[in-house]
Amino acid sequence: MGNDIVGIVQSLHPLEVRVLRAFRPGSILTVDLLQKNLSFNTGQANQVFSWLLAKGLLDETSRKTVRFYELTDLGKEWVQKGTPEERLLNHLKSSGPATLPELSRALSIENKDLGSAYGALSKEGVLGMNDQKQVVLKDLGKASRLNQVRKLLDRAVQKGFLAEQDLSAEELTLVQGMSKKRGATDSPFRTVERDEVEYRLRAEASEVQKELERRGLTGEEVGALTPEMLTKKTWKQVVFRKYNIKTPPTRVLMGRTNAYCDFLRSVKDKLCSLGFEEFDGPLVETEFWNSDALFMPQFHSARDIHDVYYVKDPTHAKEIEQPYLDQVAAAHEHGWKTGSRGWNYSFDRDFTRRLILRSQGTVLSAKQLPKAKIPGKYFGIVRCFRYDQVDATHLSDFYQTEGIVIGESVNLKTHLGFLRMFAEEIAGATEVKYVPGYFPFTEPSIEVHIKHPVLGWFELGGSGIFRPEVTEPLGVHVPVLAWGIGIDRMALMHLGLNDLRELFSYNIEHVRLRKGK
Amino acid sequence: MPKIEVKKERFYRLIGKPYDRDTLEAKLTFAKGEVDDVDEQTGVLKLELNDTNRPDLWSTAGLARFLRILETGRIPEYTFFSRPGDSLDRHGSRGIRTVVVDPALKDIRPYIAAFAVQGPPVDANTLEDLIQSQEKLCGNYGRKRKTIAMGIYRSTLIQYPVHYDAVDPEQTKFQPLGFDRVMNLLEINREHPKGQEYGHIVAGFSKFPFLQDAKGECLSFPPIINSATIGAVEPGDTELFIELTGTDMDSLFLATNIVACDFADLGYTILPVEVQYPYDTPYGRKVVTPFYFQEPQRVSIAAIEKLLGEAFTSEQVLAALKRMGNRAEIRSAGKGNEASRSAEVVLYPPEYRNDFLHGVDIIEDVMIGVGMDHFKPVTPTDFTVGRLTDSETFARKVVVLMVGLGFQEMIFNYLGSRKDFIEKMRISGEDLIQIANPMSENYEFVRNSILPSLLQAESVSASAPYPHHIFEVGKVAKKDPSDVYGSKTYNYLGFLSAQSDAGFNLISAQLGALLYYLNVEYTLEEVEDPRFIPGRVAAVLVRGKPVGVIGEVAPEVLENWGIEMPCTAGELCLDWLY
Structure with missing residues (x-):
């Protein structure tokens, strides 16, 4: 009972308090009476009656229909x-x-x-x-x-x-x-015609009244502090009503960054902190940069794994930068000066100008080579396009995270050192495993598998040391470590999602409510 | 990535010992392979091999050979290979098995390699393996039979020499596998499933490749289909004839050698075939196949040490290469220290491999052969400065300001449909980049504006409490004849507000606040733009150059998107603001 009383008292509206403080149990209350004694308007009076009825503090004793002439x-x-x-x-x-x-x-x-x-x-x-x-x-x-x-x-x-x-x-x-x-x-x-109702304050109200008295509540407490109270200093004469602080507040529709973008930015920041400089490039590329410069032979089945989207118009770039075109073509045909025997076929200089939508971020690594500082470290989180059926694990366009490390000190062991750094710093890995991998443009090639505290073992990414057939024709004569990390899986985990399409969600409410871990 | 299926029992018998799953996974890393699935009921292992330059690993026998050598260090001796200049005499069988090539094939499908096998009766498992080899070698490595196609025949039915001819496709007829009637080659291309699938490879020629024996019995119509008689191999056959045709001799020989080595590993005797060309080939006019065509590859010990970051003895290098199945030797010019520094590894590739293009390919085999566990990561010491691009740095300022203006950041896909990017937007779309080979019309264009992405979001979000303020900083691309690529990619800001009283004043105020804090002075100019309500749309000019547009979205556009809330929207090219 005591708890009930406290509960009722806390839930009373100031108008209710004023009624309870003004009348004894057993009093007959009408709209007229409240208008006269408490200066309520009709609406307030009726409101108070319905509230007090609901709280069981009031009985309806009579109801008659009165006729008025307006x-x-x-x-x-x-x-x-x-x-x-x-x-x-x-x-x-x-x-x-x-x-x-x-x-x-x-x-x-x-x-x-x-x-x-x-x-x-x-x-x-x-x-x-x-x-x-x-x-x-x-x-x-x-x-x-x-x-x-x-x-x-x-x-x-x-x-x-x-x-x-x-x-x-x-x-x-x-x-x-x-x-x-x-x-x-x-x-x-x-x-x-109007119903005129009479109510009687029930005996139960007395407990509530005692509690109100004990607390010194009169119902005259003030709700909001107004500028006027401050200027006129009337706040000194008033008592502020206690609010039910547990009432659910109204929703704020705020401006906010996108949780997936936040994740991508955090990876960029991390890479910057590791000394990597960001690169970027156009969405439309040539076969030359997308594959030829990466020493992927024009006839080879390795190009099947990069099934690309072709641009309808124009179909070909006007030209390819020299001397890179000649040097890359020679490397394909017979190795040029790289020490390679080449792929031993006739390089198609028309096909190499074919315009496509970038299918792999490595394009930008290749394009960075001619202008790279030595030593230098570069990265990009870039949009790539794949000829794939869109589903929970494939998107027609998505981000790849790729980069290079250039320098005399690049070798397999420093390569592994980098991969360990990525695994620990970017993915929060607890264990790292390196296994031989295959990429057409690196030799040797290494895949890095990590044990993630939540996801368990998975492949974080691929890497390798660029083949001399890639670096030499682009004017680089020191080893270049190329790496790519798959951050989508981490992004999904970070955002509590399991469908890649959700990363690029069009649903405003979903995006508004989404939060990273 | 080629995926293959192998029968566990047969696989482990060839390796010489069974593996549990963990061991199998660990061993496969040496072959750049992974276990996809193990079907315990059928005993089938589904494996994925990642190295597209190692087609020798794409069969039960080939992968087993690799693992067997890794286990035992014993490299098999294949004595049936001929070398440049050899004739069938060396094999004591001159004239027995020859293929004679028609001059007209030179420009159609010029090369053929062949051999015959004798051995145990062929069983269902062997046939399955053969079909898988054919699929992987011709489908994957041979680019869907374009550069390599393979046929297997009942050797006992063939009378040598076999003729590899170029024939009139209309006059030439035979009964293909899978059909119960005689058809000419054009009919086969038209009606036979294999003709429909691969016919395009020869369709452009006036004559088609055709294999027939000395009696004029058809073997096959390469690269399409075998004959239903000589070309119908069945379980129980003990003598087979295998031929491969193609357009590139090296890859053709490699595929031939792989198949021959697989047969040899399965206990068959390989009987070479002499191919007689009426024209010059890289390996002469008479080539006895299987043929060892590979050249030795070299790399210095110093280069190995530099790339792997560790010193090795010659013995370590040779042992590692041997584990990987390679014969190699050390050659050195000088003496003492100088000798070891200039020492060079000469590697003689296995008959079934041709992936040593450069010394670095040897180095990788050394790395794998030594074992990855051997290499301990070293923390890099080169100092470099990390930095974001200018456009990213600027984009981040924009993001902060847009969020401050109450906007929710969005991120969208860049590909979309004609309907969404052009029709619903009421634009002509001539600067949109279209994909020539779209997978679906839903992803046929690269967006030239962020506005359709924003409107699409609005169109699916009517149930989200209003107001909506959304933006994206992302890329768009537009055709541009002046560019060497015919198009340019830009960094854009797009933003949209949807609320019952969304009006020009709202977006103009948003733009004003944004550009004030970006320190960009701008003016607005009246423009006509069918995406917006006339008279309530403005071009944004910075230093006199139009950099974007803001306005009240036209009700026609809103209706096209099924949006029932007034919207203001705009976009700016960020590249032109700083």
Whole structure:
């Protein structure tokens, strides 16, 4: 019970508090009473009753339907301009006898309405008709009904309505004669019915009242602190209402970065911190840079694994940079000066200009070679395109993370040193395993497998030392370590997703609610 | 990546010992292979071999040979190979098995290699392996039979010499495998499933390749289909004739050698075949196959040490190479220290390998043969400065400001459909880059604007509480005839607001705030753009150059996307702002 009381007290609205502090248990409460004693408006009073009823602090003791009479627009017009009967009498008083048509014109009252006004007044003996069919005053002393109507109209204006219970039997008959139900426009009054309910404050309220008293709550506590209170220093006189701080707040629709982009940026930052400089390049590439410069023979099945998208128009680049074209072509054909025997075929200089959508980030590593610093470290997280059916594990365009390390000190063991660094720094690996791999452009080639604390063993990426047939024709004469890491799987794990398509989600709500680990 | 299936029992019998799964996985790393799946019920191992230059590993016998040598260090001797200048005399069988080549084939499909085998009756497993070898060698290494195709025949039915001819495809008829009637070669290309699949390889020639024996009995129509008689090998056959045709002699010989070595490992005797050409080939006019065509490859010990970062003795190097199946020797010019520094490894590639293009290929075999565990990572010491690109640095400023303006960052795919990128946007789309070989019309164009991506997001997000403020910093590409590639890629910002009172004032204020903090002065100019409501769209000019557009999205566009909330949207080329 004690807890209930505390719970109820904490959930009370200030209006409820004021009611509870103002009345003893057993008191009969009505809307009128609250309006009078607490200056509530009707809405507030009804609201408080429904709340207190719900909390079991109030009983409904009686309910009766009361009838009211409200002024219609016509009624309001009558109040202002006078009723047709009043206007008829006043006109006759000031201008003397006149025929009905004359009066209708002079007063702008329709014949029908003027006729019924005359009919009623002549029946009461106030007016009469002379030989010239002119309306004349007969006995103003018999105009008591008219006076009564005026009083009723004035009373209605004052209160906004006439309550049935406030009217004498005679007045009631009169008003009912001038009323229509439901907003009729040709009557001065409209009948309105309203339920008048009485409530009784239950005995149970006393516990709550005691608790309110103990806490010193009056319901006069203030909600918001306003600028006005501060300027007028009235805050010193008020007590601030306690809020239910556990009420769920409204939602904030905030500006926010994308969780997948955040992840990509964090990888970029990590690579920068390891001394790598970022590179970038166009989405459209040539076969030359996409594959030929990487010493992938134009006829070789290795190109099947890079099934590419071809650009429809234009189909070919205007030219390929020299001397790289000649040198790469020679390396393919017979090894050029690289010490290789080459692929021993006739290099197709037309095909090499074929425009495609970049299919592997290694393109940019190759393009970086002619302008690279030595020693130098470069990376890119770049969009690549694959001829793949789109599903949970394949996308038509996606990011690859690739890079190179150039320098005299590059060899297999420093290569492994780098891979270990990537595994630990970027992937948070606990164990690292290196196995021989195959990439057409590196020899030797190494795959790095890592044990991730959550994902277990998986292939982090591929790497190797660029073949001399790749580096020499592009003007680099020191070893170049090339690496690529697959970060998509880590990204999915980081974002709690399992479908690559979700990384590029179009659903605003999903993206809004997504958060990284 | 070639994937093969091998029967466990047969595989381990050839290796000489069984492996458990962990051992198999560990051993396969030496072959750059992985276990995809083990079917315990059928005893089939599904393996993936990653090195596309090692087709010798793509068969049960070939992979088993590699692992057997790795285990035992014993390199098999294959005595049936001929070398340049050899004739069948060396094999004591001159004139018995020859193939005579038609001069007209020179420009069609010029080369053929062949041999016959004798041995145990062929069983179902051997046939399965043969079919797999054919698929991998011709389909994968031979580029879908374009450069290599293989046929296997019942040797006892063949009367030598075999003629490799170029024939009139309409006049020439035989009954192909899988059909019960005689067809001419054009009919086969039209109606036979293999003709439909591979017919295009020869379709452009007026004469087609054709193999027939001395009696004029058809062997096959290479590279399409065997005859239903001589070419129908069945379990129980003990003598087979194997031929391979192609366009490049080295890869043709390599494939031939691989198949021959596989047969030899399975206990068959290999009977060489002499091929007589009426034209010159890189290996002469008479070539006896299987033929050892490989050249030795060399690398200095110093180069090995430099690339692997560690010193090795000659013995270590030779032992490692041997484990990998290579015969090699050390040659050195000088004496003492000088000798060891100038010492050179000469490697004689195995008959079934041709992937030693450069000394580095030897070095990798040394690395694998020594074992990866041998190499301990060394932390690199070269000092370099890390740095983001200017465009990334600038993009990050933009992202921070857009987030501050209440926008949610999005990231979208770059490929899309004509409907989304052109039709719904009411643009002509002539600067869009189209893909010539799209996989689906849903991914046929590269976006030239971020706006369709943003509108697509809005179109699927009507249930997300409003307002929506979304943006993306990403790339777009547009055709540009002045560029050497015919197109240019740009870094763009696109942003969109969707709310019941989204109006020009809103987006103009957003743009103003963004560019104020980016220190970019700009002006707005009236433009016509069918994507926006006329009179409520502006070009953004920076230093007089149009860099973007903002406006109220046209109701026609919103309707096209099924969006029922007013939107403002805009985009800027970030490359032109700094």
